[in-house]
Structures are given as C-alpha cells and as structure tokens.
Amino acid sequence: MKKLEFLKESLKDLKTIGTITRSSKFLCKGMVKHVDFSDAKLIVELGAGDGVITEFILDEMEPDAKLLVFEVNERFCEVLRNIDDERLIIAQDSAENIGSHVERLGFEKVDAIISAIPFVGLPKELGYSIVRECHQCMKKGGRYIQVHYSLLTKKLYETVFGNVDINWVPLNVPPAFVLVSEKK
Numbered sequence: 001m002k003k004l005e006f007l008k009e010s011l012k013d014l015k016t017i018g019t020i021t022r023s024s025k026f027l028c029k030g031m032v033k034h035v036d037f038s039d040a041k042l043i044v045e046l047g048a049g050d051g052v053i054t055e056f057i058l059d060e061m062e063p064d065a066k067l068l069v070f071e072v073n074e075r076f077c078e079v080l081r082n083i084d085d086e087r088l089i090i091a092q093d094s095a096e097n098i099g100s101h102v103e104r105l106g107f108e109k110v111d112a113i114i115s116a117i118p119f120v121g122l123p124k125e126l127g128y129s130i131v132r133e134c135h136q137c138m139k140k141g142g143r144y145i146q147v148h149y150s151l152l153t154k155k156l157y158e159t160v161f162g163n164v165d166i167n168w169v170p171l172n173v174p175p176a177f178v179l180v181s182e183k184k
Contacts, residue, residue, distance in 0.1 A: 022049070023116070026171035027147065027178070028056040031114055034145050034180050037061055040111035042102065044137075045069040046095045046130070047117040050079045057114060058085050068105065070095045095130045102137050109139035115146045119153045127153065131160045138183045146179045157181045 023031075031053060035043065037060045048054050048069040057067055068089045071077050077092045091101050095117060102110060113134050119127040134144055144161060148154075157164040161181035169176045 022052045023147070023176075024169075024172040025056075027169045027176050028053050030167060030169040030176075030178050031145050031147060032056050032060055034143050034178070035060070035112040035114070037065070040065050042105070042107045042110050043067050044098060044102075044110050044113045044134075046098075046113060046115035046134075047071065048076065048080055048090075049073075049116060050076050051083055053114060053116060054080065054083065054088070058083070058087065061087060063087075066105065066107075068101060070098070070101075096126070096133055098130075098133050098137050109142070110134075110137045111139060111142055113138065113142070113144045115144070117146075119146075119156060120148070120150065127156055128160070131156055135160050135183060140183055142183045144181045144183070146181075148177045148179060149174050151177060154179065 040061065043057060043061065043065065045054055045057060045067060048071040054067070054069055061067060066087050066089060068091060069080060070091045070093060071080060072092065072094060074092070077090060080090050089105065093101070117130065138144065144157070146157065151166070154164055157179055162184060163181055165180045167178040167180065169178055
C-alpha cells in the first residue's frame, strides 16, 4: 500500500488505526527483535494494518511457524490477503477473540504477540479485555510487544503482566515507544 493510500485510510478512522503514517523499518525492527523466532510456533499480530510489520515478522519466522494477524479494517485486510505466504492466517476480527482463533487453529498457547492496536483511542475496558485475553493465551516466558506514541497506557501492561520494559525508537514518524512485557 502506498503512503498516500495509507494516509487516506487512516484519516477515515484515525481512532481505530491510530497513526497517519506506516511504521518505519526502524520501528519494525525494533519490535521484532524482542521475539525468539527460533522457538516460536505461533506468533500473533494485533492491528496488522497494511502489513508493514507483518512482512518483517514473516522474514524472521521459521518455515513451520504460523502468523495469526488480526485486523478490523476491510481495506487493510484486502491488502494483507495479497501477501503470498502460507504461514499467514488473517482474522478480520477483534483481538478480544484471540482465544477462540488460537483454539480453532489447534494451538495451546501463543509464543509472542506483536501489537499496533491504538489503545489510547479505545475504551479503557476494551483495552484491558484485549490485553487480559492476550496474557491468558500466551505461554509462560512469552512476550507481548506493543507500539505506542506516548506512555499514557503503560499502566495497562504493568497491571496485566506485572512488568514492562520501554524501548525508544526515534527514527519513526512520529517517534515511538516499544513496550515489552513478559508472561511470568
């Protein structure tokens, strides 16, 4: 998807998309570096957008791993369906339903979750519901990786996971924080 197309789609529903620009390669790398791909069988991406982070995840994954991506925007799902990779599974659904999708695919637990959901723009209870569902679906030692453009929702991850490590990625528009929590 071209930058202008992404901007147009973002302006239609900024609250759901959360940004007007695609993630930079620096931000994408800053997110995927926290995943142990050598051991991961199921990775989940929340708020996949047009797939810019998705491509970086697929590049790092093992051949037998699966990537389950959640995206609610119809236009972005169309773009994601053009990614030719049999490891990619697209769920045009709310991330609240992660558990049923993981179960349907025959997996017991998720190894890592990478999220670009704009929790700042969502109702507080919905945000907590999604992150609690993610925590419940993850294996012990699994990492939840979240991009934000402020630290307003840091407490959400501290409350659910009990820990959060903050990483700064200045080479992105806007500059971003990558918050990493581990299931203990």
